[in-house]
Amino acid sequence: MIGWAQIGYGAVLSAVFAALLLLAARCRDRAALTTAALAAAAGPLAWNTILRAAHGEQFFTDAPVAVFPISWQDTGSAVFTLATASLALGLGPLAARPARTAVRYALVAAAAALLTDIYLY
Template identity: 70%
Template sequence: MIATGALPAAAGPIAWNAILRAAPADQFFTDAPLAVFPVSWQDTGSGVFALAAATLTLGLGPLHNEPARRTVAYSLLAGAAALAVDVYLY
């Protein structure tokens, strides 16, 4: 299940960044002026795409018989991890 959550957590941001690179969207790459959490719209989009991809992958995959609350909780973890990686490491 970890691999099923990690794959969309990586694929979501890759897809979002491909969209931003295809469209001239340079203003999305401007970081917020917060030293502790310098998030940008690009980082936020990466988290949202990872959340959506993880929800679909986990909901249709290993968690299809589990309650939606559990699927969403695991998907939020994948989205938050993708956001944090994008903010601090990318």
């Protein structure tokens, strides 16, 4: 089971990576960028807090694939990030824009959370 420091570290890394990926994808809307980055931190933070409270040690078992050792814990972080970012972006700074824009940004944030979980902590 990961500790609080590692949970916080992962959340911050996810946010930074999401912001960098969105900048690389030419996101110039500062509010959308900030919202997506915060969602990329909030999703893994919420999911890992739930796993910690529920003593979900089995969720941390990695798949036996060396190049993509994904676990249920990693997947949950991405799913929570996708949900959080979709709602926050769609109801917030991108409410007047086409839904595909909010979904695209939310997918980038979720991918950042997933990759950060798999490879960085």
